[in-house]
Amino acid sequence: MILRVFRSKMVKNLAVQQYFCTTALNVTPKDGLFDEPVSIKISGLDKNQSITLRSRIQSKENEVFISHGYYTADVNGCIDVENTPSSGGTYSGIDPMGFLASMVPAPGSKPSLRLAAKDVTSPHLVEISVLDGQLSLDELSTDKLKPLITNTINRWYMKKDYQRLEINEGRIRGTMFFPSDNSRKPGVIDMFGSSGRIKESRAALLASRGFTTLCLPYFSYSDLPKDLKDINFSYFKEAVEWFSHHTNVKPGGIGVLGISKGAELAMLMATHLSQVKCVVNVNGSPYYSLTDLMEGENVFFKGICVEISQVKVVGDSYGLKNAYNYKPENFIPVWKSQAKILIIAGEDDHQINPNSHDEFYTHCPDDKKHQIIIKKYPGAGHLIEPPYTPICKTSFTRLGGIMLYNGGSYPGHSMAQVDSWKDIIQFFKNNLNTLQSQL
Known part of the structure; x- marks a missing residue:
């Protein structure tokens, strides 16, 4: 009976530990104008874990723009993009808006693609994902990858009022x-x-x-x-x-x-x-x-x-x-x-x-x-x-x-x-x- 209770507590403690170690991606504001700065914070990673931050926009015409930055978590398993440098990708150094500004046409697309809104009454949907390790642009362009976590934000050209x-x-x-x-x-x-x-x-x-x-x-x-x-x-x-x-x-x-x-x-x-x-x-x-x-x-x-x-x-x-x-x-x-x-x-x-x-x-x-x-x-x-x-x-x-x-x-x-x-x-x-x- 004592052994059973001890095992039960171990399972509960392990579940709690796994819960707190789950990767979290906090992006604010989730709904904003295109020229408005964005804050990105990641937590729940391993100490010094290396990750790729991928951002992606797919237009209604299936034109795809993509960016990526390489980051390393601190001793607490956290990354604040506003203060943490990217070591490579489509942007490097401390560049809080590099995830959006450094986007390029996805591999296989026409290099002359220009990001514009065909309908300014609808927002660009920006998909932001955290992936384990350092991945190339070609690797990031496949749908087979399983991100640790993904978040989507809206970037508008026209205010709602x-x-x-x-x-x-x-x-x-x-x-x-x-x-x-x-x-x-x-x-x-x-x-x-x-x-x-x-x-x-x-x-x-x-x-x-x-x-x-x-x-x-x-x-x-x-x-x-x-x-x-x-x-x-x-x-x-x-x-x-x-x-x-x-x-x-x-x-x-x-x-x-x-x-x-x-x-x-x-x-x-x-x-x-x-x-x-x-x-x-x-x-x-x-x-x-x-x-x-x-x-x-x-x-x-x-x-x-x-x-x-x-x-x-x-x-x-x-x-x-x-x-x-x-x-x-x-x-x-x-x-x-x-x-x-x-x-x-x-x-x-x-x-x-x-x-x-x-x-x-x-x-x-x-x-x-x-x-x-x-x-x-x-x-x-x-x-x-x-x-x-x-x-x-x-x-x-x-x-x-x-x-x-x-x-x-x-x-x-x-x-x-x-x-x-x-x-x-x-x-x-x-x-x-x-x-x-x-x-």
């Missing part, structure tokens, strides 16, 4: 994002580059940070022109006029955020349209590139063509960085306006020469230089996007149907995205806070 509205007003096409209570917020138009179509992720995320945004496509979408060469400046004039007077936009002027070709157009909008009070130019050239821009039947702004002999071939893609033979008279004279300009430039951009921004600034009249801020980032490539977006080193352009080499390396590119996003938000808040009374 915001609305998404498709726009079909006159010639204007796009999507608006604004608070569900219909309150007025500073207005920002958001535009992308020569890949065309519509990309809503950034506009939704920017709106979620306190703005009303208009995601404005300008070709290869809906009934808009099919080719970049056929776009017309009158379209942008109409969009600015309509948006600046919208009931969800604070009066006093709007801002424009553009990347690549969208940034060139943003600079021209600020030059010629007084409603545009400030512009963020993300790796857009200070001249108009590729084709002439028309207004009506006339040439509105002369474009700089590509010198084919100066195009750099990188694998199956092309770099246009040194392929434009521009002169000072080709610069977009945004200094003729009162608009404030923030230029975000990647020093590893293979599409736009970052030195062209310095030449532009030098050419700008001295009494107008105070309107222009230039920020350069080492290691950053062409597509500087919101924080923790994985690097997209090659992308498709509809002008010629070729792949462009964007450049950028980890972690420099990721650091640029985090830092510039804070500046972009603050820049718009500073320069669009013109409403004297709430209407």
